[in-house]
Amino acid sequence: MFLPFQYYDPGTLQEFINLTQTLPNYQILAGGTDLFVKMRNGWQHCEHVVDIKKIRDLQLQQINILPNGIELGSLVNFTQIQTHPLIQQKFTALHESACVMGCREIRNRATIGGNICNAASGAEGGSTMLIFDPIVHIAGKDGRRSMPLAEFYQATEERGKTKVGVALKPGELVTHFFLPFLPAKSNSTYIRRSRTQGMDLSSLNLALAIIDADIPENRRFRIAGGAVAPLPCRFPKVEEFLASQATLSSEVIQAAKRLIQEAANPRAGSKRASVAYKKDQIGELLEQAIHKLVNGHSCCC
Ligand SMILES: Cc1cc2nc3c(=O)[nH]c(=O)nc-3n(C[C@H](O)[C@H](O)[C@H](O)COP(=O)(O)OP(=O)(O)OC[C@H]3O[C@@H](n4cnc5c(N)ncnc54)[C@H](O)[C@@H]3O)c2cc1C
Incomplete structure (x- = not known):
């Protein structure tokens, strides 16, 4: 059941800044597919909801192609990502993750900004965005700033528990993400495991990019x-190990599987899958992803 809340819809960044300075606590509303579920289930109470969809001066809904990469407004939804030809061609893993995300209705509503800012570990946009080394652009009362996505994600320890979130200060919002193009002869893919019944986030997932795929050195x-x-998260030790190998023989792939299984640190008590399953399957996903990219790429949808 929803508890009462105040709804606001500022029309400009300045209005957003002025408004959020007056509110003691608030939540930004994008598509609402995470926020409203939490509010309805009583997991998150908030008295003030600030809808950013009417902000006109930030181009939050747009995908812009730049000479060196692509810029995704934070309100770009998963249908836009799924159907954009350049994303399918150059950011294939992101396209593939959008294909399996939720259902058509959710993809029409759910935004990439909400997917990242919600900071769910299994979110479809998390691992896929990370392999493209995106820069997160932020605007707020102290001006504009930007940082790599890997730094935007934040985990802190509080009384023995890991608390996750993102590096946003009060009065700030994410405006867009910049994803540089991969070099030519590179490719990427995304694979996930999910529960068979209903519609759900991944039980676990893996995104892989192979850069300069044709030249082993x-x-x-x-x-x-x-x-x-x-x-x-990224797996730098596994990345370095694979890059140091002259061939992708089955022995090398088995060694890489063992490395990623050792590095994986799933939380106990997940309702979707056990720690043992995730540790085992992250290796299987890596092997599948390597074979998919090395032996020819096929799209999932
Ligand atoms: C039935 C169902 C199925 C789903 N299936 C999947 C799935 O398969 N894969 C998956 O990854 N997710 C899934 N989800 C979760 C959800 O749809 C996604 O995480 C979605 O991308 C969230 O985006 P949103 O625009 O709805 O975010 P919202 O719910 O509007 O916001 C989420 C959080 O991000 C913050 N936020 C949003 N935009 C900004 C911004 N620009 N700046 C700062 N903070 C911001 C909000 O304040 C809020 O805390 C599912 C949800 C439902 C209900």
């Missing part, structure tokens, strides 16, 4: 996982 890897640590 130059080949680099970017690997990120979801729901295998408190937040979506």
